[in-house]
Amino acid sequence: MIAYTFLIAAVTLCHQGYALPLEVTNQYGESENLTDYLTWMRNYGYLQKDSSDSLLRVVDIEGGIRRMQLYGNIPQTGQFDAATIALTKKPRCGVPDPAGVSSETGDALGGALEKRYAHTGGKWEKTMLSFRILNSAGSGKISSTASNDAIRRAFKVWSDATPLKFEEKTGGFADIYLKFGREYHGDPYPFDGVGFTLAHAYPPMSGFGDLDGDVHFDDAEPFAEVTDQYSRDIDLFIVALHEIGHALGLAHSSVEGALMLPYYQPPDVTMASYTLPYDDQVGIQLLYGGPEAPPAADPTTKKPSNPGAPPVTPGKPEIGACNSLSFRAIGYIRGELFAFKGDRYWRIRTPKTLLTKVEGDETKFFWYNLPNDIDAAYERYHDQRIVFFKGNNYWEYDGLNAVTGFPKTIKELDARLPSNVDAVLTYNEYLKTYFFKGNQVWRFDEGTQTVDEGWPYEIDLVFPGIPADLGAAFRYKDGIPIFVKGSQYYMYNDLTRAVDPGYPKAFGEDFLGCEPGKLEGGGGSGAATRTPTLLGVVLGTLLMVLNQFL
Numbered sequence: 071m072i073a074y075t076f077l078i079a080a081v082t083l084c085h086q087g088y089a090l091p092l093e094v095t096n097q098y099g100e101s102e103n104l105t106d107y108l109t110w111m112r113n114y115g116y117l118q119k120d121s122s123d124s125l126l127r128v129v130d131i132e133g134g135i136r137r138m139q140l141y142g143n144i145p146q147t148g149q150f151d152a153a154t155i156a157l158t159k160k161p162r163c164g165v166p167d168p169a170g171v172s173s174e175t176g177d178a179l180g181g182a183l184e185k186r187y188a189h190t191g192g193k194w195e196k197t198m199l200s201f202r203i204l205n206s207a208g209s210g211k212i213s214s215t216a217s218n219d220a221i222r223r224a225f226k227v228w229s230d231a232t233p234l235k236f237e238e239k240t241g242g243f244a245d246i247y248l249k250f251g252r253e254y255h256g257d258p259y260p261f262d263g264v265g266f267t268l269a270h271a272y273p274p275m276s277g278f279g280d281l282d283g284d285v286h287f288d289d290a291e292p293f294a295e296v297t298d299q300y301s302r303d304i305d306l307f308i309v310a311l312h313e314i315g316h317a318l319g320l321a322h323s324s325v326e327g328a329l330m331l332p333y334y335q336p337p338d339v340t341m342a343s344y345t346l347p348y349d350d351q352v353g354i355q356l357l358y359g360g361p362e363a364p365p366a367a368d369p370t371t372k373k374p375s376n377p378g379a380p381p382v383t384p385g386k387p388e389i390g391a392c393n394s395l396s397f398r399a400i401g402y403i404r405g406e407l408f409a410f411k412g413d414r415y416w417r418i419r420t421p422k423t424l425l426t427k428v429e430g431d432e433t434k435f436f437w438y439n440l441p442n443d444i445d446a447a448y449e450r451y452h453d454q455r456i457v458f459f460k461g462n463n464y465w466e467y468d469g470l471n472a473v474t475g476f477p478k479t480i481k482e483l484d485a486r487l488p489s490n491v492d493a494v495l496t497y498n499e500y501l502k503t504y505f506f507k508g509n510q511v512w513r514f515d516e517g518t519q520t521v522d523e524g525w526p527y528e529i530d531l532v533f534p535g536i537p538a539d540l541g542a543a544f545r546y547k548d549g550i551p552i553f554v555k556g557s558q559y560y561m562y563n564d565l566t567r568a569v570d571p572g573y574p575k576a577f578g579e580d581f582l583g584c585e586p587g588k589l590e591g592g593g594g595s596g597a598a599t600r601t602p603t604l605l606g607v608v609l610g611t612l613l614m615v616l617n618q619f620l
Contacts, residue, residue, distance in 0.1 A: 107150060110158050111138065115166025141167050142333065143326045161304065161334040163312060164259060164270030167322045192275025193319040193357045200237045201225065202244035207287065211294040211303055220295070221248055224310035228318060231346050232358040246317050250289040257281060261288035268334060269309050271316035285313045296337055305337045315350065319357050325349040325469050348470045352404040360419050395578050396556045400542035401447035403456055407544070407581065413442040422583035439472050440465060446491050446542070451498035452516060462489040486521045487512055493543035495551060509538035535569035536560060
């Protein structure tokens with residue numbers, strides 16, 4: 071493959087920026103004009119639309135290239151190398167990629183701090199949406215019937231993952247219109263023929279008026295029903311699925327394997343049915359919530375002998391003794407709680423909203439190759455990796471994908487950290503993570519990757535009122551620390567540096583929705599819903615910093 075380098079031919083300073091005559095040259099000394107590549111960067115949101123080639127600054131171009139590389143899941147060199155040039159040739163969605171700023175360099179990296187799903191800022195304020203297919207693909211690669219069916223199947227995938235319902239209209243008004251067109255097709259963004267932009271969509275509340283929610287496909291593309299993974303055709307179902315994600319409020323993701331990656335990903339032709347990747351599930355469910363579970367029929371319920379008697383209503387299913395269930399690890403990951411025990415995990419959207427089966431689901435079918443009986447888990451802030459601990463080792467996952475090179479020993483993080491940890495609690499905003507074992511706690515700095523000097527301390531000195539030998543710890547969505555021991559949990563107040571009155575309470579009852587029941591030593595029932603004021607959070611965090619031996 072031709073190796074490309076980034077060549078700056080000359081640099082002169084002007085009051086508006088740096089004038090940069092730029093060239094891309096290959097290993098044979100052949101030059102290529104950057105104009106086309108800069109235009110590509112403008113079209114997809116990596117440079118400002120009105121920027122002049124001659125006045126672009128190095129930081130603008132390099133920052134834009136790094137964002138391109140981030141969303142293309144290639145090394146972020148900041149240069150037009152071979153992999154980056156190849157990225158500009160790949161078919162993709164026409165919706166520009168999100169922009170952002172790196173806290174480390176100040177460069178516009180577009181999602182470097184949010185390497186995950188992203189939202190456009192708008193959402194539908196109703197759950198029943200109508201759509202209308204104005205025409206079908208006319209490329210000759212797919213029939214009208216198959217074209218319409220691919221779009222309908224795409225809507226069903228999104229309805230299966232959310233409480234949204236979609237009604238097809240054959241005439242009149244609809245919330246979402248879908249159509250195929252070429253070049254100038256009735257909106258401000260003409261298509262470009264075969265290759266490059268496959269389709270684009272307008273999110274809800276986009277500011278485009280009647281275009282909000284609409285999806286347009288470039289009819290010059292070879293859309294088809296792809297049954298061969300080596301096919302050069304474009305699978306319409308996958309493209310429609312992606313664009314409907316935009317029409318519902320999702321922006322592009324930079325997570326490898328996510329549906330909302332900006333570049334076309336050929337389907338796995340062996341799949342019997344399509345399930346949204348985890349990153350896309352979390353993104354859409356944070357907007358609309360999870361699917362409404364239908365009431366499950368209980369096969370053990372007998373038909374009443376008296377036809378006039380009220381039907382027998384079965385009680386809630388039990389996870390053994392639900393209120394006495396204790397977990398080995400609980401982590402707050404991608405906006406949800408994941409509780410682990412043995413070879414199973416429980417996924418909790420909100421208190422008493424269980425997304426897995428009541429008896430849990432097998433962990434190996436969610437995080438492939440993750441061992442059973444993990445000790446602790448948390449999501450790391452600066453790179454959104456999920457870290458799992460067991461015994462002497464730890465594993466890192468990028469979403470559902472295991473990071474190569476793991477497991478590593480906990481001692482590789484810092485030789486002072488203990489093995490067989492009881493729990494891990496992270497304060498993301500300060501890059502501090504607490505490791506608990508027995509009656510001691512270690513504070514680990516995520517920035518320096520070292521244990522802070524002077525640690526460990528006894529748990530009760532750092533978190534007064536929290537017992538030793540914990541089972542799990544996590545900070546919930548409102549930032550409140552929750553400590554779990556056995557089947558009970560403690561809600562801790564950083565402002566007062568004390569356990570809230572009335573705790574411990576039953577974790578199973580408040581988070582899993584178990585039937586109320588008395589627990590020895592419990593303080594009653596009540597979901598973890600205390601929400602501190604912003605001032606309270608700030609003061610509490612400052613007190614925590616001052617009082618925890620900084």
